[in-house]
Amino acid sequence: MIRTAGLAALTALLLAGCATVPHDPPQVAQLQPATLGLDTATPAIDANWWTAFGDPQLDRLIAMGLSDSPTLESALARVRAAEAMVDVRHAAQLPQVTVDGQSTYQRFPEKYIYPPPYAGAAWPITQVQANLSWNLDLFGREKAMVAGARASAQAARLDVAAARLTLSTSIAQTYVGLARAERLIQVANGFVTTRQQALRYVQSRIKHQLASQFELRQAETLLAEAEQAQTRAQGQRDLLVHALAALAGRGADFYPQIAAPTLALDAPPTVPDLLPADLLGRRPDLLAGQSRIDAAAAGRQVARTDFLPNVSIQALAGFAALGLGNFFDPGARTYGAGPAIHLPIFEGGKLKAQYRGATADLDAAVAGYNEAVLGAIRDASDALTLVRTADKDLGDQRRIVAGLRETARLDQVRVSTGLGSRLDTIDSGFRLLEAEQALAGLQSDALTRRIQLIAALGGGFDPNQPLVAAPVEAH
Incomplete structure (x- = not known):
């Protein structure tokens, strides 16, 4: 009889505790892919997408960066901390x-x-x-805490994947910049040679009293400008070497080991020309946001169980x-x-405030995810537009360079036949060198825009594959 009365009292207490759970629903809804206007196709991007550029040194630098970067090491440390917290939460479920x-x-x-x-x-x-x-854990409090810890650990792992993508694209873009700098050095050297020839020609005309001091000073100024462009291109090249070494996790002793790139500026790789249907599932930063929503939902469940009896x-x-x-x-x-x-009988409103706070945290996680989704769609759309614009601009510039090359050739023919002036060949040479300088910039822009599009589409990330750092290649 006493045991029966005790059990009845225990049941009454449990039911009394359950009656105090508040109703405070979330206020922010998560965006769904069907409402975002994404294409139905799914483009394929190789996990090692950078190999399409055909430069072994670029492959080596990215492998080194993905193995030894302090940024990745910090992200991996956060993964280990999050996984340890999962074990802590799981241990609380055991005797x-x-x-x-x-x-x-x-x-x-x-x-x-x-x-x-x-x-x-x-x-x-x-x-x-x-x-x-x-x-x-009759009401699932400890289970919700484990679920939240697992979601946070998954978000940390996805942060590593996002950091890997950012690092690889940063190395690739910097490497393209190095190729551009090397090309601009070559163009600048051509400028210097041509303007040295122009200066000697003016000096020769002055000697024969066919030119003035004004023309001499003008030629000297143009040569100084060409030499200045040469110096700036060389300085830019050195800065990019420093940046690549840092991104690869190396110091100043690594600078001499970075040679001139061999990637072809005039052969950009093919990239997708659409916004894929699985955009939200191929970007690790968006998947990390989804995991943070799951963690916040689990935190809200924990706050809910605080109103219930703990036995x-x-x-x-x-x-x-x-x-x-x-x-x-x-x-x-x-x-x-x-x-x-x-x-919990009387706690001065603390549990209700905690529950409202947990609900607000969930709303913030959803809002942050929605903002990131819209930003990702805009980034991908902008990247597609920039790729198309860069390709068209590059095509126009190629025609300009081809025309100026033909003009320079014809001027040379006219001089050799006595029908033209040496000044005409020098002027057409200047214009051709300037056009080639612009061409080098547009070629590197075309490659850079492709790298940015690959980044906006999530690269070759596969959420089903283990997230580990790449090994260092022999060097």
């Missing part, structure tokens, strides 16, 4: 066993509750006790005695077991 022991030498007062011979004397109090506690089982067994001689006596044994119940 906890501890052993405590202490021995205190204490004098007992004469004017208190202790009888002789303890009163007025000092005695050792020794206690050794094994404790068992097990949270039954656990506790047990103890050990020895406790007054005086060392009594410690091993069978009468020093102590043990006990039973359920423990925690019910």
